[in-house]
Amino acid sequence: QVQLVESGGGLVKPGGSLRLSCAASEFTFSDFYMSWMRQAPGKGLEWVSYISRNGRTTHYVDSVKGRFTISRDNAKNSLFLQMSSLRAEDTAVYYCARLRGEGYNYGQADFWGQGTLVTVSS
Amino acid sequence: DIQMTQSPSSLSASVGDRVTITCQASQDVINYLNWYQQKPGKAPNLLIYGASDLETGVPSRFSGNGSGTDFTFTISSLQPEDIATYYCQQYNYVPITFGQGTRLEIK
Numbered sequence: 001q002v003q004l005v006e007s008g009g010g011l012v013k014p015g016g017s018l019r020l021s022c023a024a025s026e027f028t029f030s031d032f033y034m035s036w037m038r039q040a041p042g043k044g045l046e047w048v049s050y051i052s053r054n055g056r057t058t059h060y061v062d063s064v065k066g067r068f069t070i071s072r073d074n075a076k077n078s079l080f081l082q083m084s085s086l087r088a089e090d091t092a093v094y095y096c097a098r099l100r101g102e103g104y105n106y107g108q109a110d111f112w113g114q115g116t117l118v119t120v121s122s
Numbered sequence: 123d124i125q126m127t128q129s130p131s132s133l134s135a136s137v138g139d140r141v142t143i144t145c146q147a148s149q150d151v152i153n154y155l156n157w158y159q160q161k162p163g164k165a166p167n168l169l170i171y172g173a174s175d176l177e178t179g180v181p182s183r184f185s186g187n188g189s190g191t192d193f194t195f196t197i198s199s200l201q202p203e204d205i206a207t208y209y210c211q212q213y214n215y216v217p218i219t220f221g222q223g224t225r226l227e228i229k
Contacts, residue, residue: 044221044223045158045166045211045220045223046220047211047217047218047219095165100171101213105154107154107156107211108156108171108213109166109211110168112165112166113165115165
């Protein structure tokens with residue numbers, strides 16, 4: 001069964017940095033686009049970023065552009081999200097998700113991790 | 123950004139009822155529209171992709187329809203385990219965007 005396990009969340013002060021990781025198993029990681037989504041406490045879902053199979057194409061929601069960087073290591077079946085200049089509004093559960101799609105449209109998140117909580121507070 | 127507007131925001135229905143949720147996109151998303159179910163404390167689960175295709179393993183009481191800007195999600199006969207929040211999501215444009223969610227409760 002496909003498994004995605006996030007780690008790296010925690011409490012960080014405003015302006016600080018954090019690196020999230022997602023360990024993937026039981027599927028050919030390099031065959032899939034991957035994504036980070038987040039959910040603020042009591043709020044809805046928000047897409048944050050996605051990365052292509054070879055890592056050369058990335059996209060971000062405007063609110064994190066220039067502060068977050070998505071990357072992947074296909075040899076280690078791992079996805080990352082480097083977060084810097086963190087703000088209170090970045091407080092959320094962060095999920096990694098596997099994406100399916102075709103052509104220019106990758107957005108079917110068919111497997112999700114359990115999530116890791118990031119809290120930005122002084 | 124594409125705005126996804128779900129209606130209603132919350133819904134109370136009885137076991138066995140037919141339940142319908144609508145999702146309207148601010149621009150044409152063709153059929154690049156998914157529906158997810160999220161139970162409290164859990165990650166979302168993909169139910170419908172491509173507006174109307176049922177994800178493998180998902181019960182056939184769930185269905186989706188629509189194209190362009192107007193979409194519907196239907197549960198043909200509500201079961202107690204369907205209590206959850208449901209989200210639509212478009213992926214025709216970046217940024218990928220979600221509806222605000224519909225909280226479904228049992229009456």
